[in-house]
Amino acid sequence: MLCGERTYQKEAIKAAIIYLASGEYSSINQLAKENYRNNIDLQDKYKSEKELLKSLQLPGKLSGVIDLATGTGKSYIMYGIAQMMLALNVVKRVLILCPSVTIEQELKKKFNELVKDSRLRSSIPTELIGCKAPRIIDASSTIKPGDICIENIHAVYDNTGSSIHDSFASGGEDTLVLNDEVHHAYNASSDKDIKKWKQFLCGDKNFRYILGFTGTAYINNEYFSDVIYRFSLRNAMDAGFVKLVEYVSRDESINQNEKFQKIYDNHKEFQRKYRKIKPLTIVVSKDIKSSENLSEDFIDFLCSVEGIEKDDACKKVLVVTSAVRHKKNIIALRTIDDADNYAEWIFSVSMLTEGWDVKNVFQIVPWEDRAFNSKLLIAQVLGRGLRIPNGIGAQPKVRVFNHASWSKNIQLLVDEILETELTLTSHILTQGERSKYNFNLYTLDYSKEERTVAKHNKTQEVFDLTKGIKLISDLEEEKKETEYEDIKGNLQIKVTNIQKETISVNEVVNKIVESFKGRALEAKLVFPSGEYEQEKLPSINDIQEFIRKSMQDCGIQGEYLTQENANKIYGKFTGLLRKKPSTPIFTKKVDNIIEIETKSMRNETARFSVLKKYMTLFLANTYRNEMDKEEAEMYENAKEEMIGRQIREVSKYNIKTPVNMVFTTLEPEKRFVQLLTDNDLSKHIDAWIKARDVGFYSIDYQKNKGSKFQSFNPDFFIKVKDNIIVVETKADNDISDENRAKYKAAKRHFELLNLELSKKNINQKYYFCFLSPADYKTFEQYVIDGRMFTSNFRSKLEDALEKMED
Known part of the structure; x- marks a missing residue:
């Protein structure tokens, strides 16, 4: 009558009543011990029975938590438990505590509706001797037998209007305490009353019957250890x-x-x-x-x-x-x-x-x-x-x-x-045959220092502004994608027309002209209309023509610039006006050498839906010897749903890496791992590892001098005797300012590292490569015949990046 077709509500009420009223259990401690003996997962999580008991929030009580997803009718379950415990005469009264006035009001409203329902009352067996028509009150009245008192936790500590302390002056052994949103009582809080919530339950009132209710049964990331029934978010969906x-x-x-x-x-x-x-x-x-x-x-x-x-x-x-x-x-x-x-x-x-x-x-x-x-x-x-x-x-x-x-x-x-x-995890193997492919790397610890470079040039600088400035070919409106994934792994791509922040050409010109006021030019400016210096300043038309020419050169139409292009123009003119006796340059100096173990590389977890859509997975054909039963089952479940080209089970003699499985996302990565695991190349290398995207081996770089340092992690480290080949993979012709800066910084880093290793007589030497698929076969041959270590290998991509410097 109460729950209708919502079977989980009936199950939750039944579990609670059996636990509280059957006499089978004296406290949560007894239930915890029973579960620990029968549950291997609990034994894995807690080292001993004692450790599990220590994790209980309300030990020594008939306490527990019912975990119900939000929106699944928690108030019906609370009412059902309260009414049954009263009707069974196990308790005389019920106290319901909640964290806010808002929740208190909602619960009162719901409970008053239910207690007035004559059909519910008539469904209670006549032979029961306990209360069948409870009074719904708050703590402004004394709590008497047959009452269900609903109150927010703050009223418990309100000395002026609350009857809580008087009502329980002789103890609370005959009372059932139900705690709504109990995670507040279990977690740390800045609210002084909520802080005392658990203390009140464990205090001198001697409450014995205590249940908590929540849809968020977590202390940060740890699931509660005292849950007696769960209807999860996934169940509800x-x-x-x-x-x-x-x-x-x-x-x-x-x-x-x-x-x-x-x-x-x-x-x-x-x-x-x-x-x-x-x-x-x-x-x-x-x-x-x-x-x-x-x-x-x-x-x-x-x-x-x-x-x-x-x-x-x-x-x-x-x-x-x-x-x-x-x-x-x-x-x-x-x-x-x-x-x-x-x-x-x-x-x-x-x-x-x-x-x-x-x-x-x-x-x-x-x-x-x-x-x-x-x-x-x-x-x-x-x-x-x-x-x-x-x-x-x-x-x-x-x-x-x-x-x-x-x-x-x-x-x-x-x-x-x-x-x-359903997730798969790539982790380091520290036992078994392939654990021998772990190896150590070295990197440099740097400290950042700022130095100023003085300008000694006595001649006046001349800036030719007849050719405009290189702007970014940009649109005022651009389509941008967002990919959404639902809990069943379905992917949906939504396209939004993004209006970029723009500013009119006239506003840009006026801002520049305004900045000229009261200033003298430090350099000579050459415009199509003539030359300008010191107090002689360019006109509005000169500046406007300069901007128009720049826009025309990169195909920008209309009267507006994106904010990014406007900033480039402002920067050009601001630089001409600022005095530059010296320029701050941020550099890095070597402090010492740091050793990195591949054993320390963190795990990487991939969800099935992402694996299926984007990734290729490489692992040894003897994977069952390297995974526990659960890992192997999850992999085989995923394998059944993935297409053949996404799974590469490689001979254990060819996959010389210390991870149980290798995830590759982009085509260059996938093809490079294929290269490392083929018969020709694998026999000529001792070990290799595909680094994580962050946190393993980081190299700092700057797009421009003086700009903020960023970092990247090279993709692969390959060990051949005492030589380490470091490879960053990219698509063919993937030349950009960012790649140029990464390439330059990495080259410099490994040059310095080799120098420091040599000084300290450490027998390891590093060779850095920016590689794209166009050079994979050449790279393979250079490693096989040893030219990688006797000549200066230079890929097509490296050549293109170095030409950008020229």
């Missing part, structure tokens, strides 16, 4: 009770303006799709200040994109935080699904996540990594968008617009929360 989740797996956004446009485009897509309701977007920031600043930027963006006044844009944006100044906005959340509530965009912080019983959220934007960097936060943030609005047809999706730049770091966390756990 598969059953169609909540929305499906999709999130960004690849994105081309590079700045805030582009992200705003993509988020806005998604929002408009949902408005078109669900015309009968008002779709909402939630943007989650790390703290109150960030949320406020971001909302202000977004209000300005709305004014621009929709052509509306600021007051109208402000009505569409609701900032919801724990700050006093936003208190009225929390009240406004209660009606935010309604059409007559103007708000469409909610800006919040990651800590404020429960009590929003809204159904119209179709997009969630975790703005910073910190808003989405633990299992707890991910589960909380996803929970805000799971409820399904009434009458919209097929099961909808909620779209999570996360940062693709850090999505690799959160994909595993998201997959675990959503239980899409």
Whole structure:
């Protein structure tokens, strides 16, 4: 009668009642010991029974947690347990604690509806002697037998209006305590009352029967050790009770303006799709200040994109935080699904996540990594968008617009929360036959120093501006892709027309002319109209013609420049005006040599959907000797679904690398690993390793002198006796300023490293190559016959990159 067809609700209530009322268990400790003896996974996770018991939050009590995905009717389960425990006469009264007034009000409303349902009351067996019609109260009244008291945790410590302490003056042994959103009690909090929540449960009231309820059963990344029933997010999605989740797996956004446009485009897509309701977007920031600043930027963006006044844009944006100044906005959340509530965009912080019983959220934007960097936060943030609005047809999706730049770091966390756990992991083998292919590398530790280069040139510099400046061939509007993946591995590519930030030619000219005022030229400027120096300044027409000529040369039409091109022009003229007696140059000096072991290289995990779409996998044909049973089963499950060319099982004698499997993404990488594992080359090398993208062997480079240092990790390290060949793979003709800078920095790094190794009598020498497939066969032959180590190997790509220097 209570749960209808939601079998999981019945199962949760049944599990709780048997645990609490059967007399089989004296406390959670007994249940934990029983599970430890029977569960190999628990024995793997906890070194001893004692360690498991130490992890329990409320030891010595009949305590436990029921983990239910948001939107699956948790309040029905809480009511069912409370009513049954009263009717069975196991307890005399029930205390329900929750973290906020909002949740308290929602629970009271639901419980009052249920307790008044005569059909529910009549379904309770007549022979039961306990209470069948409980009174629903809060802590402003004394809690008596037959009462269900619902109160927020703050009222427990309110000495003026709460009856909690008086009601339990003689103890709480006859009371069932239910804790909604119990992860608050288990996790660290800055709220003084929430900090005391667990202390209250374990304190002098002698509560025996205690259950917690949550959809986020995590302490940061650790799952609770006292869960007695779980209905997961994946279960709820598969059953169609909540929305499906999709999130960004690849994105081309590079700045805030582009992200705003993509988020806005998604929002408009949902408005078109669900015309009968008002779709909402939630943007989650790390703290109150960030949320406020971001909302202000977004209000300005709305004014621009929709052509509306600021007051109208402000009505569409609701900032919801724990700050006093936003208190009225929390009240406004209660009606935010309604059409007559103007708000469409909610800006919040990651800590404020429960009590929003809204159904119209179709997009969630975790703005910073910190808003989405633990299992707890991910589960909380996803929970805000799971409820399904009434009458919209097929099961909808909620779209999570996360940062693709850090999505690799959160994909595993998201997959675990959503239980899409078919992943393969590449890791170092430290035992077995192929562990012998581990080897040591060396790198240099640098310290950055700034030095100034004085200009001793006494003659006046002359700048020829008759030919314009090299601008970037750019469009004011550009199509940008974002790839989304849902929990079933389905990929969807969405294209958004991105309007770039532009500025008119006249504005650029006026800004330059303004900068000339009161300044004398340090150099002679040569324009088509003549020469200018000192107090004689070029005219507006001269500057305008210079810009027009530059635009014409690279095919830019119209009256507007992108902000990037405008900045290039500003930089040109600013440089002419600035005095340059000396120029700061950032360089690096060698401090000492560092040894790196391949054994220390971190694991790399790839999800099946990404493997299937983008990757090729190389591993030994004896892989079963190198994997445990579970790893082998996961690999074989993935193999069945992948096409033949994506799996390369290589003879163990040819794959001389210490990892259990090698992931390759781009075609040059794949073809190079094929080269390393073929019969001809493999017999001439001792060992090799494909480095991780970050964190293994990093080389710093600068695109331009004085610019910020960036870093890259070369792709491959190949050991041939005491020689180490370092290879960065690229596509044919992939010449760019960035590749030129990487090539130059790496060449310099390995020259210095060889010099330092020689000084310290370390027998290892490094040879660096920028390689593309056009030179793979030449490279192979040079390694086989030894010319790699006796001559200066130079690839076509290296030649092209060095010509860029000329």
